[in-house]
Amino acid sequence: MELAQNSYPIVVERGVLDRLSALTDTKRKVLVVTDDGVPEKWVRKVLAQFPKAAAVTVAQGEGAKSFPVFQSLCEKLLSLRFTRSDAVIALGGGVVGDLAGFAAASYMRGIGFINLPTTVLSQVDSSIGGKVAINLNGIKNCVGAFYQPELVAVDLDTLSTLPPRHISNGLVEAVKAGLLGDSGLFELFEAEGIESRMEEIIHRSLAVKRSVVEQDAREKNLRKLLNLGHTIGHGVESVYGLEGGGQLLHGEAVAVGMLPMLDGEALKSRVEQVFAKLSIDPHFPYDRERVAQAIASDKKAHGDKITVVRVREPGEAYLEELSLGELQERVRKLA
Amino acid sequence: MELAQNSYPIVVERGVLDRLSALTDTKRKVLVVTDDGVPEKWVRKVLAQFPKAAAVTVAQGEGAKSFPVFQSLCEKLLSLRFTRSDAVIALGGGVVGDLAGFAAASYMRGIGFINLPTTVLSQVDSSIGGKVAINLNGIKNCVGAFYQPELVAVDLDTLSTLPPRHISNGLVEAVKAGLLGDSGLFELFEAEGIESRMEEIIHRSLAVKRSVVEQDAREKNLRKLLNLGHTIGHGVESVYGLEGGGQLLHGEAVAVGMLPMLDGEALKSRVEQVFAKLSIDPHFPYDRERVAQAIASDKKAHGDKITVVRVREPGEAYLEELSLGELQERVRKLA
Numbered sequence: 049m050e051l052a053q054n055s056y057p058i059v060v061e062r063g064v065l066d067r068l069s070a071l072t073d074t075k076r077k078v079l080v081v082t083d084d085g086v087p088e089k090w091v092r093k094v095l096a097q098f099p100k101a102a103a104v105t106v107a108q109g110e111g112a113k114s115f116p117v118f119q120s121l122c123e124k125l126l127s128l129r130f131t132r133s134d135a136v137i138a139l140g141g142g143v144v145g146d147l148a149g150f151a152a153a154s155y156m157r158g159i160g161f162i163n164l165p166t167t168v169l170s171q172v173d174s175s176i177g178g179k180v181a182i183n184l185n186g187i188k189n190c191v192g193a194f195y196q197p198e199l200v201a202v203d204l205d206t207l208s209t210l211p212p213r214h215i216s217n218g219l220v221e222a223v224k225a226g227l228l229g230d231s232g233l234f235e236l237f238e239a240e241g242i243e244s245r246m247e248e249i250i251h252r253s254l255a256v257k258r259s260v261v262e263q264d265a266r267e268k269n270l271r272k273l274l275n276l277g278h279t280i281g282h283g284v285e286s287v288y289g290l291e292g293g294g295q296l297l298h299g300e301a302v303a304v305g306m307l308p309m310l311d312g313e314a315l316k317s318r319v320e321q322v323f324a325k326l327s328i329d330p331h332f333p334y335d336r337e338r339v340a341q342a343i344a345s346d347k348k349a350h351g352d353k354i355t356v357v358r359v360r361e362p363g364e365a366y367l368e369e370l371s372l373g374e375l376q377e378r379v380r381k382l383a
Numbered sequence: 384m385e386l387a388q389n390s391y392p393i394v395v396e397r398g399v400l401d402r403l404s405a406l407t408d409t410k411r412k413v414l415v416v417t418d419d420g421v422p423e424k425w426v427r428k429v430l431a432q433f434p435k436a437a438a439v440t441v442a443q444g445e446g447a448k449s450f451p452v453f454q455s456l457c458e459k460l461l462s463l464r465f466t467r468s469d470a471v472i473a474l475g476g477g478v479v480g481d482l483a484g485f486a487a488a489s490y491m492r493g494i495g496f497i498n499l500p501t502t503v504l505s506q507v508d509s510s511i512g513g514k515v516a517i518n519l520n521g522i523k524n525c526v527g528a529f530y531q532p533e534l535v536a537v538d539l540d541t542l543s544t545l546p547p548r549h550i551s552n553g554l555v556e557a558v559k560a561g562l563l564g565d566s567g568l569f570e571l572f573e574a575e576g577i578e579s580r581m582e583e584i585i586h587r588s589l590a591v592k593r594s595v596v597e598q599d600a601r602e603k604n605l606r607k608l609l610n611l612g613h614t615i616g617h618g619v620e621s622v623y624g625l626e627g628g629g630q631l632l633h634g635e636a637v638a639v640g641m642l643p644m645l646d647g648e649a650l651k652s653r654v655e656q657v658f659a660k661l662s663i664d665p666h667f668p669y670d671r672e673r674v675a676q677a678i679a680s681d682k683k684a685h686g687d688k689i690t691v692v693r694v695r696e697p698g699e700a701y702l703e704e705l706s707l708g709e710l711q712e713r714v715r716k717l718a
Contacts, residue, residue, distance in 0.1 A: 119450050122519055122526050157527045184457055191457050192492045
């Protein structure tokens with residue numbers, strides 16, 4: 049990743065979790081943050097390579113992205129006397145990356161941060177791009193920072209322990225990447241044998257995201273493209289997601305939010321077929337009014353304006369600026 | 384201030400608090416954060432210029448730089464539905480600037496931030512440079528960010544309501560600026576009539592700081608010069624400051640920490656005379672051992688290394704890297 053302020057390597061490689069010493073200084077102190085859904089074997093593998101490692105395991109799920117857990121991580125770093133030369137390692141999915149990353153960004157105004165994503169969702173999307181955050185009063189990612197990791201290492205072997213529903217959940221972000229910037233990637237999902245192409249799918253998804261982030265790290269404009277499906281999707285997720293008392297995973301909510309952003313029936317039908325293959329239901333029946341209300345808290349809103357991302361055809365996305373009221377009206381009217 | 388990522392104006396002008404609409408967009412929402420030591424007249428003046436303003440008043444002192452107060456500011460911004468186009472305004476001293484700035488830096492990963500410093504300390508030093516933070520478990524500025532304001536407006540009129548002890552406290556940072564980068568500024572303190580030269584003192588102090596920060600916004604190296612007196616000073620402050628149950632103000636502690644960093648008796652004596660004029664006691668009798676312990680938590684330590692700033696003569700400072708143990712040993716041995 050090449051950025052004005054700092055650049056960092058993104059390594060995608062089977063078995064890379066065994067070779068961290070070739071990629072980073074393993075002699076300093078590290079705090080490995082993981083969650084209780086991450087299999088012990090990955091945690092042990094990482095800890096074994098850092099003689100001065102400590103570990104914190106948080107509860108699985110968005111609930112860990114809270115003020116109390118964030119504070120406890122900062123207190124842990126302080127009690128272990130971490131300095132700016134030391135590092136926080138996130139080992140897990142997007143929740144762990146967001147939480148650990150915000151602690152790394154904030155403790156002493158920023159120490160080292162290494163992201164080792166173990167889910168498809170985090171491997172294709174959330175581990176790169178430098179967004180870290182915790183939630184507040186039900187609003188996702190309400191408090192956070194733009195903070196770049198020193199290193200992102202993606203080990204495809206970790207997917208062997210991931211349930212199929214979570215694999216599909218993550219692949220929604222890969223479908224998104226294809227729709228907004230790589231028609232060939234989208235077509236991989238229309239062809240046979242998605243499972244055998246995972247490595248290529250992850251590579252190409254990261255390439256789309258990297259290219260966008262490199263051009264706009266702080267979300268001034270172009271980067272908004274990455275929000276395809278996320279404006280309505282976050283609204284759906286805040287009501288029906290694991291936090292809202294529902295069951296929808298992030299990618300499942302984003303799929304719901306993506307469909308109304310597609311131009312024309314032909315494209316809609318292609319995307320519906322891809323989601324069907326992934327056992328994702330983009331027509332999840334949600335309460336239009338509740339979701340319209342939830343969207344009003346979207347952090348990408350600027351004053352009364354909100355930018356949504358639309359897709360003309362795979363690989364061709366564009367931005368549309370609406371008033372919040374217009375967007376809410378559209379959501380209320382969705383069939 | 385000219386930085387790679389963003390530049391912002393620093394306006395030093397009597398009465399500028401009455402003319403904010405010429406400097407910033409007063410139509411958006413703003414949250415004015417102030418403390419109960421800031422005279423009402425300044426608060427009213429600012430609020431009157433922003434039709435969509437809300438205000439939060441925190442208790443005076445370092446205690447406000449806490450996790451609960453930080454969280455409550457974020458919650459306030461959320462309940463008022465602030466977006467990235469809105470802004471937080473700090474009106475007060477360094478505490479208010481650090482706290483409000485960290486909320487602005489973190490809410491929605493960063494919204495607008497305007498700093499209106501009303502104390503000498505914040506006017507000559509803390510309001511510029513982009514460091515914001517809260518404290519944790521007695522460690523100052525343990526959790527924070529590098530975040531640049533959109534605007535810093537310094538109104539010298541606000542000093543009319545500031546007690547003399549607080550004026551001297553702030554001037555220690557101006558003496559520091561002179562010692563590290565502007566011998567003429569230091570000599571102003573050796574001449575008669577400091578009070579009549581306040582405007583020049585503030586201008587020149589800011590110029591020193593600006594020049595250093597512009598060259599090194601994220602404290603990689605050169606910026607460390609600004610820590611002159613602060614390594615031992617923060618240790619003294621954590622034990623004898625208002626938070627440590629003592630009485631020393633920040634500048635008073637920094638003066639104590641500055642003296643051992645001066646090369647040669649001649650320079651020491653000149654600086655002692657300046658501090659005497661300001662009624663500052665750089666020989667405050669502190670417990671060497673307790674302060675040596677406190678220094679171990681300094682966030683500028685890198686692994687076992689810590690960089691201190693030494694002064695050869697006014698305007699000529701240099702960096703010295705020590706092991707933490709060596710520095711602690713020196714503190715223990717200070718006469």
